[in-house]
Amino acid sequence: MALASLTEQRARTRERWWLWPLALWAVSRLVSTAFLGALAGRQELSAWTPARPDLLDYSTMWDAHWYYIVAMSGYPTELPLGEDGHVGENAWAFMPVYPMLARVLMLVGLPWEGAAVLLSVAASLAFALVAYRLFAELAPGRERFALALVLLSPLAPVLQLGYAESLFLLLLAGALLAWRLHAWEWLWVLIPIMSLTRPGGLAFALALGLWFLVRWYRDRSGFPVAERRMLVGLGAWSALWGFGWLIACTIATGSLTSYLETELSWRSTYIGRQELVPFTPWPIGLEWWFGAWWPLWLAGILLVAVLLLAGPWATAVGIEGRLWLIAYLVYLAAVWFPQSSTWRLLMPIFPAAAILAAVRPAWARAMLLAACIALQPVWIWFCWHVDGRDWTVP
Structure with a gap:
C-alpha cells in the first residue's frame, strides 16, 4: 500500500509539473519589479x-522606442543618411514580430507602454514553462535550479522590459524542445517566427548542421536517410x-547593403565606419x-567558453543544448561588436x-x-x- 501510495503521489506531482516553474516565475518577477521600481524612483529627466517615471515608462526606454516606431509607422523605404553619407540608425535594425504583436494589443485600447510590457511579461511566463520542460529533457534532475538561474539572472529584468528578448527566448526554447523531441513539424513553424523576432536563424542552422x-x-548506418533529408531541409x-x-x-529599400549598413551604423559610434569582416569585430x-591588453581578454573569453562547454559538468547535458551554445x-x-549590449545578446545561451x-x-x-x-x-x-551622459545602450 505504501509503495502504491508513493507511486500515485509521484504521478500527481508529474501532472502538476507546471507549479514549480510558475512559482519560480512569480518570485523572479517580484524581485526584478522591486529593483526596477526602486531605481525608477531615482531616474532623472x-x-x-x-524625472521619477512610473514603472511602465521606465520599462520602455532605449530600444523600446524603436519598437514603438515600428508598431506605429512600420519601416522606411528611404534610409536616413548621416553627414558622412552613410546610412544612419533606423527601424530596420528591429524585427517585426514583437512590435506587431504589441500593436495588436494596442488595438484593444492599451497604450504602447502597457502593451509592450504586458507582451514581455506574458512571453516570460510562457518561456518559464517551456524552458522548464526543455531543461528536464536536456538535464533531468537539474531543471529546477537551472530555471532559477535563468529567471533570477543578472539580465532577468529584461524579461519584462519593452524588448523582444522574452518572446525570442520563448520561441527559441520551443524550437530547442521540438528538436530534442524530434517534433520536426514544429520547427518548420517556429523557425520563421523566431528569425523575425530576433536574429537567430543562422545560428540555429549551424546547430542543426553540427548535429x-x-x-x-x-x-552512419543508424542515421536514417529520411532523417538526413529532414535535417538538411530544416x-x-x-x-x-x-x-x-x-x-x-533589400526588397523594400532597393539596396542589397541597406540592412548591413543599418546594423553597422550602431557600432560606428565606437570605431567609426568599418566594413564587416567575419570574426574580426571581437579583436x-x-x-x-x-x-594592447586585448589578446589577454580574448584568450580569457575563449578559455571560459571552452571550460563551460567541454568540462565534465557539461557532458550530462543533452547534445542539442550544447550544440546550440556552440553555434x-x-x-x-x-558578427557581433562587443559593447554594453553584449550582456543582453548572451541571453540566448540560457541552456548553459x-x-x-x-x-x-x-x-x-x-552563493551562485x-x-x-x-x-x-x-x-x-x-x-x-x-x-544624461549614458552610452551604455542595454
Whole structure:
C-alpha cells in the first residue's frame, strides 16, 4: 500500500509539473519589479521619461522606442543618411514580430507602454514553462535550479522590459524542445517566427548542421536517410530565414547593403565606419576597449567558453543544448561588436544554466543564485538607467 501510495503521489506531482516553474516565475518577477521600481524612483529627466517615471515608462526606454516606431509607422523605404553619407540608425535594425504583436494589443485600447510590457511579461511566463520542460529533457534532475538561474539572472529584468528578448527566448526554447523531441513539424513553424523576432536563424542552422555531422560520425548506418533529408531541409529553411530580414529590407529599400549598413551604423559610434569582416569585430572591439591588453581578454573569453562547454559538468547535458551554445557563440564571434549590449545578446545561451546547475555543494549553489540576484540592480544601474551622459545602450 505504501509503495502504491508513493507511486500515485509521484504521478500527481508529474501532472502538476507546471507549479514549480510558475512559482519560480512569480518570485523572479517580484524581485526584478522591486529593483526596477526602486531605481525608477531615482531616474532623472531623460530623452525617454520625465524625472521619477512610473514603472511602465521606465520599462520602455532605449530600444523600446524603436519598437514603438515600428508598431506605429512600420519601416522606411528611404534610409536616413548621416553627414558622412552613410546610412544612419533606423527601424530596420528591429524585427517585426514583437512590435506587431504589441500593436495588436494596442488595438484593444492599451497604450504602447502597457502593451509592450504586458507582451514581455506574458512571453516570460510562457518561456518559464517551456524552458522548464526543455531543461528536464536536456538535464533531468537539474531543471529546477537551472530555471532559477535563468529567471533570477543578472539580465532577468529584461524579461519584462519593452524588448523582444522574452518572446525570442520563448520561441527559441520551443524550437530547442521540438528538436530534442524530434517534433520536426514544429520547427518548420517556429523557425520563421523566431528569425523575425530576433536574429537567430543562422545560428540555429549551424546547430542543426553540427548535429548532422555528429550523427553521421557516430553511427552512419543508424542515421536514417529520411532523417538526413529532414535535417538538411530544416537547416536550409533556417538559413533562408536567417537571411529573411536582410532580403525583406533589400526588397523594400532597393539596396542589397541597406540592412548591413543599418546594423553597422550602431557600432560606428565606437570605431567609426568599418566594413564587416567575419570574426574580426571581437579583436577590433577588445582592442578599442582594452588597448594592447586585448589578446589577454580574448584568450580569457575563449578559455571560459571552452571550460563551460567541454568540462565534465557539461557532458550530462543533452547534445542539442550544447550544440546550440556552440553555434550561437560562433555566430556572435563572427558578427557581433562587443559593447554594453553584449550582456543582453548572451541571453540566448540560457541552456548553459543546465551546465551551471551541476554546481555542488548546497552552499555553492546558494552563493551562485545570490550573486545572480545581487547583479540585477548592477545591470539596471549601469546599462538601463540613464544619467544624461549614458552610452551604455542595454
